[in-house]
Amino acid sequence: MFQVVVLCITHCPYSVFLPTGVVLIIARRRGLPIARCLLGVWHRPWECTVGEQSVRARISKRVVDGLAPHPSGAARVCAWDAEIKGFGVKVYPTGRKVYVVKYDRRGKDQTFTIGEHGSPWTAEAARTRAREVLNAVAGGGDPSADKQRERTALTIGEMIEKWLEEGPMARPTKREWSWVTDRSRLRRHVAPLLGRMAAYEVTRRDVEKMQARIAAGATAGDVKTGPRGRAIAKGGPLVASNTVVCLSAMFGWAVEQGLLKANPCLGVKKVKPAKRQRMLSRDETARLLDTLDEMVAVRTLRDSHAEVLRLLLLTGARKTEILGLMWREVDLERRCILLPEARSKTGARDPIRLAVPAIEILQRQNRGSDYVFPRADGMGYVVGLQKVWERVRKHAGLEDVRIHDLRHNAASIAVNQGASLYLTGKMLGHRNAMTTQRYAHVADDPVQQVAENVARAIVETRSSADKL
Structure with a gap:
């Protein structure tokens, strides 16, 4: 009977129906938080609960693809892995799915975000990462705190290099030439203006100012690219607009990796260069x-x-x-x-x-x-x-x-x-x-020529009549 009651308290959200005295006694013996036991909400995060409508199964692509947003409209962990305790999938109202690991650190629940479902975080890749995180916890480490320290310490310049190094693995379909272009834009335009700022401090206003300065030519110049190489960095509205797009892609990846909480480029109104077409005679x-x-x-x-x-x-x-x-x-x-x-x-x-x-x-x-x-x-x-x-x-x-x-x-x-x-x-x-x-x-030009021919014919007819 004692084991049954303990099971109810530690696993079931309905433990509130147990006598208060029994709850207090068992809570003391088990070393559980008394207040949470009395409220009837104590349960291990890796167990399925009725309130969250979670599922407990071996997390695979099929399981993750089948998960739907929680009916409440809130972001919830909708699946916990049956093999790795604490490894789960959080589903957002938008349908975005993120792999997470929950673990206990000195009596407090901690959540480590692995990354968004997709590339590179497949179910198996996330499973491997979850084991690494839990092994670090078992060894006395705190991966969430380590990630937080990295997030707060990372400058834009450092994030650029991290993105250029790790980004191709996260975006395998992106063309090699696009990476060459991105590298140029980030290093020659973003780094000189925002490179020393802490990444988490960058705001939308900072991005807007950066765009304006690039458009005005602040980063234009002759850049040395090697012992004998040089390149001309050009500014202007088009370069500024494309650089914001490039920077937004980097920030989007940083959010996926848990390095940033939000993308400061979202909502930035990009400058529109004047459309220009030059044809040769x-x-x-x-x-x-x-x-x-x-x-x-x-x-x-x-x-x-x-x-x-x-x-x-x-x-x-x-x-x-x-x-x-x-x-x-x-x-x-x-x-x-x-x-x-x-x-x-x-x-x-x-x-x-x-x-x-x-x-x-x-x-x-x-x-x-x-x-x-x-x-x-x-x-x-x-x-x-x-x-x-x-x-x-x-x-x-x-x-x-x-x-x-x-x-x-x-x-x-x-x-x-x-x-x-x-x-x-x-x-x-x-x-x-x-x-x-x-x-x-351009296609309209022949039509204009037809109109000119018609008008000319009419005028010439009148001239001929005058001559007669």
């Missing part, structure tokens, strides 16, 4: 092609850089798609380039079509490397295209033309030649038809 296009030939002839421009720029001009492809082009992605027989999802900004994209001049460029290249345009030392593909372009456009008198404008130019020519916006979008690899709508005004 026939004369400018000819001047650019002549400049490439001349600079290669006098050896002020490497042939590989010139060929990349020619291919960008002819195909309308993105810079990264051509720079990192590999021979296995080229199908000359079918006259196209087939990029894997990881190499395209929009994931799976339509083939990049190759006209005869583009095919001739590819046929001229040496196949001694996996890359179509390799570096001179054979280590990867050619780099430094931005610096090269700045010299080329200056020599050609096209100083307001960006590399990306070559892509806009190809699209504009296609539309001017009568191609529909749908086909133009397919050529450019747009997944969203709305993206191609920016060229709709």
